[in-house]
Amino acid sequence: MAAPDLFRRRRGKGSLTIAGGRVIDPQNGIDKKADVVIENGRVARLESGKRLTDKQIEAGRGVLDARGRVVCPGLVDLHVHFREPGREDEETVVTGSMAAVAGGFTTACCMPNTEPAIDRQEVVQFIYYQAEQAYCHVYPIAAITMERKGDLLTEIGELKDRGAVAISDDGSPVPTAAVMRRALMYAKQFDLPVASHCEDPTLAAGGAMHEGYVSTRAGIMGIPALAEELMVAREIELAGETGGHAHICHVSTARSVSLIRDGKRRKVHVTAEATPHHFSLTDELIPERFDTNLKVNPPLRTRADVRAVIRGLQDGTIDCIVTDHAPHAPEEKELEFDHAPFGLIGLETALPVAIAELVTTGKLTLPALIELMTSRPARVFALDAGHLSPGAVADVCVFDPEPVYEFEPGRFFSRSQNSPFCGRAVQGRICQTVVEGVVVFDRQR
Numbered sequence: 001m002a003a004p005d006l007f008r009r010r011r012g013k014g015s016l017t018i019a020g021g022r023v024i025d026p027q028n029g030i031d032k033k034a035d036v037v038i039e040n041g042r043v044a045r046l047e048s049g050k051r052l053t054d055k056q057i058e059a060g061r062g063v064l065d066a067r068g069r070v071v072c073p074g075l076v077d078l079h080v081h082f083r084e085p086g087r088e089d090e091e092t093v094v095t096g097s098m099a100a101v102a103g104g105f106t107t108a109c110c111m112p113n114t115e116p117a118i119d120r121q122e123v124v125q126f127i128y129y130q131a132e133q134a135y136c137h138v139y140p141i142a143a144i145t146m147e148r149k150g151d152l153l154t155e156i157g158e159l160k161d162r163g164a165v166a167i168s169d170d171g172s173p174v175p176t177a178a179v180m181r182r183a184l185m186y187a188k189q190f191d192l193p194v195a196s197h198c199e200d201p202t203l204a205a206g207g208a209m210h211e212g213y214v215s216t217r218a219g220i221m222g223i224p225a226l227a228e229e230l231m232v233a234r235e236i237e238l239a240g241e242t243g244g245h246a247h248i249c250h251v252s253t254a255r256s257v258s259l260i261r262d263g264k265r266r267k268v269h270v271t272a273e274a275t276p277h278h279f280s281l282t283d284e285l286i287p288e289r290f291d292t293n294l295k296v297n298p299p300l301r302t303r304a305d306v307r308a309v310i311r312g313l314q315d316g317t318i319d320c321i322v323t324d325h326a327p328h329a330p331e332e333k334e335l336e337f338d339h340a341p342f343g344l345i346g347l348e349t350a351l352p353v354a355i356a357e358l359v360t361t362g363k364l365t366l367p368a369l370i371e372l373m374t375s376r377p378a379r380v381f382a383l384d385a386g387h388l389s390p391g392a393v394a395d396v397c398v399f400d401p402e403p404v405y406e407f408e409p410g411r412f413f414s415r416s417q418n419s420p421f422c423g424r425a426v427q428g429r430i431c432q433t434v435v436e437g438v439v440v441f442d443r444q445r
């Protein structure tokens with residue numbers, strides 16, 4: 001959707017006081033009313049005790065009025081698909097970054113399943129070149145194997161030198177254990193996480209939704225939970241043996257959660273992420289709506305799986321929330337359920353869906369949710385982001401936690417509109433997003 005007046009390009013570094021809000025900075029254990037003072041693109045300090053009066057806030061230049069709002073570190077997403085290079089009709093680094101900042105995200109890590117794949121230095125550099133025009137920080141994740149074909153490893157060290165923050169063949173699994181084992185060994189030398197899309201291709205082949213009672217009744221071929229769980233078990237064993245860091249992408253089943261919990265107990269270097277759709281939607285919605293925006297990989301699972309994913313978020317088994325933002329052109333999603341591509345957009349809906357599903361229901365406190373979307377993901381990929389310590393890059397999200405509303409189809413800032421969350425009550429609205437002290441998104445403009 002074109003509403004460019006809400007957005008401002010990042011030009012240099014800003015100075016600004018975000019005044020009067022409830023500051024939640026989980027990494028520093030802060031949850032209090034305070035002013036965030038930003039100087040030259042960095043957090044200078046927090047000042048509490050009503051340094052600015054209401055009058056000064058209203059009249060102040062260089063002051064952002066955050067009274068009644070939550071002020072937290074900018075959200076960090078370890079898993080987005082910005083489709084560039086190759087499918088710029090669906091999304092680009094720049095349009096994806098607009099969706100990101102409209103959703104409160106200030107850092108997005110983009111997956112390498114592009115055309116060509118992010119499997120060599122020039123493509124990593126290309127992403128950074130495009131990211132110069134982006135509204136937030138965009139970091140490339142490089143491929144594990146050349147062209148993501150699953151056999152020849154990429155030049156992992158060189159890709160890291162150019163700024164790749166992790167490696168992944170996401171969209172596809174690494175089919176053989178031998179290749180994944182070598183990837184974990186090499187990546188370990190360069191301190192890079194290996195993010196795994198866990199899916200046994202022989203079990204998942206031909207499936208369009210979760211295999212179970214609902215798929216049988218709907219007459220749609222299923223993807224068994226086991227397709228994910230076998231690979232989760234494999235990655236944990238390989239990480240344990242090699243000492244490498246396996247990061248499990250988009251965990252969707254109860255058994256996956258318990259395998260990861262067990263791996264962590266055994267001190268294996270395994271981390272994991274979950275998406276809002278996997279903790280809020282189930283396969284039961286599919287025969288009700290046959291909405292292809294509900295077709296996603298891994299598929300929406302059962303209520304028991306949703307409960308287990310939430311428990312994993314509660315007890316720290318799952319380290320962070322990511323969106324798996326996957327834009328698709330309407331002509332592709334308008335196909336029959338069996339033939340439509342997998343994926344949905346998630347950057348603009350993530351926080352309001354998470355507040356409605358997890359905080360309003362009492363499953364997580366608001367600071368615990370924010371931690372799962374800021375400092376925790378930042379730590380998984382060792383990014384310098386996700387907190388408001390003095391000297392930190394001043395990336396900030398300001399949101400109103402109260403309003404309950406519904407997203408409307410066709411009104412997303414992403415170049416694609418394939419969201420299953422329209423017409424569903426969500427809570428909380430992003431007001432402003434600040435990157436390096438510059439207000440890059442302001443809904444009130």
Ligand SMILES: [Zn+2]
Binds near residue numbers: 172
């Ligand atoms: Zn994936």
